[in-house]
Amino acid sequence: MGSEGYLLIVYHTQSGNTEQLAAAVEEGARWVPQVKVSRLLAARVDSRMLRECSVLIVCSPEYFGYMAGAVKDFFDRTYEQTREFTIGKPYVVVISAGNDGTGALTSIERIVAGYRMRKVQEPIIHRGKITQDALARCRELGQTLAAGIDLGIY
Numbered sequence: 105m106g107s108e109g110y111l112l113i114v115y116h117t118q119s120g121n122t123e124q125l126a127a128a129v130e131e132g133a134r135w136v137p138q139v140k141v142s143r144l145l146a147a148r149v150d151s152r153m154l155r156e157c158s159v160l161i162v163c164s165p166e167y168f169g170y171m172a173g174a175v176k177d178f179f180d181r182t183y184e185q186t187r188e189f190t191i192g193k194p195y196v197v198v199i200s201a202g203n204d205g206t207g208a209l210t211s212i213e214r215i216v217a218g219y220r221m222r223k224v225q226e227p228i229i230h231r232g233k234i235t236q237d238a239l240a241r242c243r244e245l246g247q248t249l250a251a252g253i254d255l256g257i258y
């Protein structure tokens with residue numbers, strides 16, 4: 105997949121909550137059909153995918169006040185090979201949490217600062233059971249980002 109118009113949604117999930125949010129982001133992005141979208145478990149994402157994407161969306165549950173271990177592993181595996189290519193790369197974070205989510209968000213933001221990526225939308229932190237409202241917010245986020253790629257903003 106080339107870099108032209110490529111939206112990469114990286115996620116991890118155990119009980120499916122984060123997957124629902126990530127899938128909603130993907131659904132919204134697909135409303136802009138000319139933009140390529142890829143939604144993958146963090147464990148399956150490699151450096152090339154991160155290097156080539158136009159926009160990165162990181163969707164993580166909060167586990168023990170931190171991002172999911174698989175998301176941390178994704179960052180650990182890709183940093184050395186991508187850090188020259190991620191300067192200014194647009195990113196957005198989506199968190200699924202039981203009752204907090206700030207630890208997961210803070211830990212991701214600290215790492216993407218190391219990659220020198222650029223936040224282009226405020227994060228979504230959803231707490232508790234997944235609601236229609238949360239899914240709608242994620243669809244809107246996906247559509248907005250895909251439209252931004254299509255318009256050449258990202």
Ligand SMILES: Cc1cc2nc3c(=O)[nH]c(=O)nc-3n(C[C@H](O)[C@H](O)[C@H](O)COP(=O)(O)O)c2cc1C
Pocket residue numbers: 116117118119120121122123165166167168169170200201202203204205232
């Ligand atoms: C091992 C474990 C640790 C968790 N730690 C936290 C936590 O520190 N803060 C929080 O708000 N929720 C915590 N939760 C709740 C999850 O963040 C929440 O259920 C989330 O929606 C799970 O997403 P998933 O279904 O994609 O795995 C934890 C859940 C598990 C399984």
